[in-house]
Amino acid sequence: MRKPSIYLFSIIFLSVSLRADSVSLSFFQNMTDNIFQNRYSGRDQISHLGFYIDKDFSKISVFTEGSYFYLFENSSLAYYLQDVGLDYLHPLSDKSAFYFSLIGQGVFYRSDYEDFNYLSFNFLAAFKTYLSQTSILKSNYSLDYRSYRYSLFDFVSHVLSVSFDRYFQTKTTIKSEINWGLKYYLHPYSSQEVILVEDSKGHHSGRRSYLFVPRAQFEGQSIQIFSFTGLFAQGIGGNVGFNISGMKQWYLSGQNPFTSIEEFYMVENPSYDRFAWTGYQLGAQITLLIPWNIELKISYTMANKEFPGIESMNLEDEPLGVTREDRRKEFETRLEKNFPRFSLFLSYVYMDNNSNDPFFKWQGNFLSAGKEWNMFFGGEK
Numbered sequence: 492m493r494k495p496s497i498y499l500f501s502i503i504f505l506s507v508s509l510r511a512d513s514v515s516l517s518f519f520q521n522m523t524d525n526i527f528q529n530r531y532s533g534r535d536q537i538s539h540l541g542f543y544i545d546k547d548f549s550k551i552s553v554f555t556e557g558s559y560f561y562l563f564e565n566s567s568l569a570y571y572l573q574d575v576g577l578d579y580l581h582p583l584s585d586k587s588a589f590y591f592s593l594i595g596q597g598v599f600y601r602s603d604y605e606d607f608n609y610l611s612f613n614f615l616a617a618f619k620t621y622l623s624q625t626s627i628l629k630s631n632y633s634l635d636y637r638s639y640r641y642s643l644f645d646f647v648s649h650v651l652s653v654s655f656d657r658y659f660q661t662k663t664t665i666k667s668e669i670n671w672g673l674k675y676y677l678h679p680y681s682s683q684e685v686i687l688v689e690d691s692k693g694h695h696s697g698r699r700s701y702l703f704v705p706r707a708q709f710e711g712q713s714i715q716i717f718s719f720t721g722l723f724a725q726g727i728g729g730n731v732g733f734n735i736s737g738m739k740q741w742y743l744s745g746q747n748p749f750t751s752i753e754e755f756y757m758v759e760n761p762s763y764d765r766f767a768w769t770g771y772q773l774g775a776q777i778t779l780l781i782p783w784n785i786e787l788k789i790s791y792t793m794a795n796k797e798f799p800g801i802e803s804m805n806l807e808d809e810p811l812g813v814t815r816e817d818r819r820k821e822f823e824t825r826l827e828k829n830f831p832r833f834s835l836f837l838s839y840v841y842m843d844n845n846s847n848d849p850f851f852k853w854q855g856n857f858l859s860a861g862k863e864w865n866m867f868f869g870g871e872k
Contacts, residue, residue, distance in 0.1 A: 513545055578593075593614055594614075607759070
């Protein structure tokens, strides 16, 4: 009980010392039969406790956010995330405004996964303008710098996006967005050979021993991507809505500096992010307002992702001579109920990942439930 007590005391202390305008507390419980998202499965439960506190000073807001993730079967993967930042809103007129934010973040794992620990800095600049009463143009630039305990993961990234939203009296919405991104790995090499042996501490990831072994020694490596996203949404009456969406992503240059890429459920893995793949994703969702004002969402997503620079291997760790490619199908159903001061949700997700690398051919079930409290003490929200 020591860590939760310290966690709760920190929230109370920050709330009082900042004289916060708003405080949000959240608790989520997650269960899965495939925590490591590979053929060897691995059951686990994840508890997530989070808080968010902000304080407004005219156009500037100061905020802090913390999250603690605890895994019952793989407790060495438990970690704490802490953000501290400020943002600034500068209106140009009643139709246009600039928004800026600066965020410092730290992520801290237990000793077995200390290589995943990092400190980061993020800068965001955004511009939004109403072209008319029914159309909005938005643009964003994001700079992210991360310094990991294991310097192989260190990077700087730049992401630029432009989006256009159009709304119609028929309850129809059309959205489109283009993104350009550049990720530069600062130290994708090691001065000495790195070998991660098979896990012998009671974990069940089944991960391969060569996961983070660099393929060569060089001073830097970059990945450049470009993507296009489109969405069409339609409301039917006051209780039904649906949308269909699509996203296509290309590599403009570069490839991954790793020899293998893995995902963990609810746990950040430095080798996998938006820069790790090229391909497409298609999705559809229907939203229903059912009795007692409960919102029901049912969605289906399919994706085809290729991982440039990553070669598929057989189960004996022998190369197959092809680039790894995954085809994923995902079904989700979610119930959500909002009250004036808190909200509740329950969701179930089923994933089927078919890969030309047999290690990453898997199925998984994911069940989540949670509650979020929102408290306002004055000031503008």
